[in-house]
Amino acid sequence: MTLTTIQGADEAQWVLCQGCTTPLYRKRWTRGLKVCPECGNHARLTAPERLAQLFDPGALELLTIPAVTEDVLGFVDTVPYPTRLADARARTGLDEAVVCARGAIGGHPVVVAAMDFRFMAGSLGVGVGQLVTLAAETALVEQVPLLIVTASGGARMQEGPLSLMQMARTSAALGQLDEAGLLTISLITDPTYGGVAASFATLADVIVAEPGARLGFAGRRVIEQTIHQVLPERFQTAEFLLERGFVDLVVPRDRLRAELSRLLAAAAPGPHGELPDRPTDPRVSDPGLLPESDPWEQVRLARRLDRPTTLDYLAMAFTDFQELHGDRLGGDCPAVVGGTARLVGRPVMVIGHQKGHTAAELNQRSFGMPGPDGYRKAARLMRLAEKLRLPVVTLVDTPGAYPGADAEERGQAVAIAENLRLMAGLEVPVVSVIIGEGGSGGALALAVANRVLIFGNGVYSVISPEGCAAILWKDPAAAPRAAAALSGSARDLLRLGIVDGVIPEPEGGTGADPLRAADRLRAALVTAVDELSRMSPRALVTDRRERFRGFGTALTVETGLRSEREGVS
Structure with missing residues (x-):
């Protein structure tokens, strides 16, 4: 697998913004990290594109972690599950819906697991759970922070209860990083739903989201059909969640590397400097x-x-x-x-x-x-x-x-x-x-x-x-x-x-x-x-x-018991 994406030979020179339907010149749109200059819509990036954007130039090394995805259930809907997997691999050039890498962002070492929505809608299955877990364990061994870039429609239904178990599997892996004192960051991209949203996407120490990215357990359509109510227009968007305390930062794509670098720097304490012409300690204690x-x-x-x-x-x-x-x-x-x-x-x-x-x-x-x-x-x-x-x-x-x-x-x-x-x-x-x-x-x-x-x-x-x-x-x-x-x-x-x-x-x-x-x-x-x-x-x-x-009486249990005994005697 390489970091190149599969594109048609006769790729159109113009694209239509999915947010405002403005025609955009493809080369300019690509140089702008696929963000619409008119409405600010952040189009989806592939996992290879995401890694190339975030890592320092020349600082990216793909992790050779095998993605084991099997048709344990013999699942067939309109087509057999193995056929769906083969088609996803052919279309994306990826083995699974996650690409893992190590490298540096702003000079700070980090392990990244980046999801790719093109691969079966970024669904959470055994292969995805395994890759995210191994990325976390790599970060643990190397004692560096972990960054997870999420993009998912939810659980992979073709794997049944095995898919469900990946929520616990990945959550436990992040728990190990908590115990080790290693920083975890989640970058929420559009969309992030279901089992991914209810596990590793929202368990990170810091949750960063791209503008307009949607995050939730149940999707908008499912909720509206279930409760028969019309939801607010901004429902489940990054901005909506920021106001309600579920997201730390909403960061435009062109600022992501800089903001992530600042977060990573806080987790990498180095020698601290001295004040120039440092004044005498100003504190008065008398x-x-x-x-x-x-x-x-x-x-x-x-x-x-x-x-x-x-x-x-x-x-x-x-x-x-x-x-x-x-x-x-x-x-x-x-x-x-x-x-x-x-x-x-x-x-x-x-x-x-x-x-x-x-x-x-x-x-x-x-x-x-x-x-x-x-x-x-x-x-x-x-x-x-x-x-x-x-x-x-x-x-x-x-x-x-x-x-x-x-x-x-x-x-x-x-x-x-x-x-x-x-x-x-x-x-x-x-x-x-x-x-x-x-x-x-x-x-x-x-x-x-x-x-x-x-x-x-x-x-x-x-x-x-x-x-x-x-x-x-x-x-x-x-x-x-x-x-x-x-x-x-x-x-x-x-x-x-x-x-x-x-x-x-x-x-x-x-x-x-x-x-x-x-x-x-x-x-x-x-x-x-x-x-x-x-x-x-x-x-x-x-x-x-x-x-x-020490504020108040100096009485202790020992002195209290002693006084009690002396009083009795």
Whole structure:
């Protein structure tokens, strides 16, 4: 088998776009990776075309994995199954509906299994299951990431229950890569349905989709015929699924290699660089060195709309940020953003609350108040960070968790509680920085860290001063008095040991000089991550758990039992 496709000698010079029916000059259309310049429709690529497009030039090596496909059932519909196989092989020049290769994308080694819809509609049978499984096992042996390019109409009916078993077979293979800490990426192309969609296509760490690609278990026609309803026009498209938290990225074909390269780079930590003219660690750890401040004024400063947001800091203090979307359960909360990035060359996972600078941005981001899908998205990214051994950096800036009825119906309290437990046990360094307002459990759900820092004008409290005043003083006007009583200023938090250090703000606040604030944030994070990276995974967990166990009484089971015995005697 070669990477050339079988084409007719008298191939037409013009093609008709299947999306908008515009006539396209074939050579121009081919140079444009078979994407319509008029409507953006992404035509199907063959597996050989896909591999040639994705791999670095000269970096492709086909895997000589035999595809064993047998007619075990003696299946005959309008023609015998062996006849269908022979016809598919003759038309495509392929042995099966998957082509496997090793090579590099952006210089990063990877194993790829690319499906070809031309071969019996990319149906999942024993041969396909075997090839995908062996590609995963090759990645496991070579300790490199796995990329699967999907294109399938569903299970191969001619193989009956043996086809069904391939869903479990391939899922188990991806599970082994999870255990080994190897990155898996799924590239969804149009269409991806049935057994492929319900197994390896959606089990990858990161799911990337081409624009307009359809993904689902049951096809649109089957659903409409079954429930007798007309489905939305965009139903099951990549864009539809991105909005609902099932897809991380929708990437046009001409950007795929670059975006995949960035993802692969995050899974291949190398030597990290140093800051040019690296400043002294800006963190202040002695509360006596911090000036006294009016607590209510500090709350107002923490809420200023000119303060840099998480996305602002990602642009100024980090490089190569790749935002990942969705909780894979049905939502993608805009109040939480996260993804891979580099901190002075070191790959990290950054997750933070996102507010905004204008009324429109605040409304779009729910004023930085996450719902359950926001916390579950954060949890998914933290688990991925742990799998890839990436430090986790969280940037906290929220009035609190979203207080709506729909959030409660979708398990707001459960989502927060699960994040607290998850963060307490992460076996990678975790550093949290309160960049503005840290409100209640909605903030803590992203701040169970080995090191917790805060900007000088930040605040962190169990409740807002307004809420406390309304409940305890029965008077909203008592908010300034409540702010003082709650002890949520940076100076108070450092005195209480709630935070480990304070990052001084530029004159006029972080909003007055965002670049200088970002420089100080970067320097503080580099120092903290460097310190923690010298610790073993178990030591990191122990350090974090002991940190939070220490808030309050120092009583232990041993001292409690001793006191009990002494009291009895």
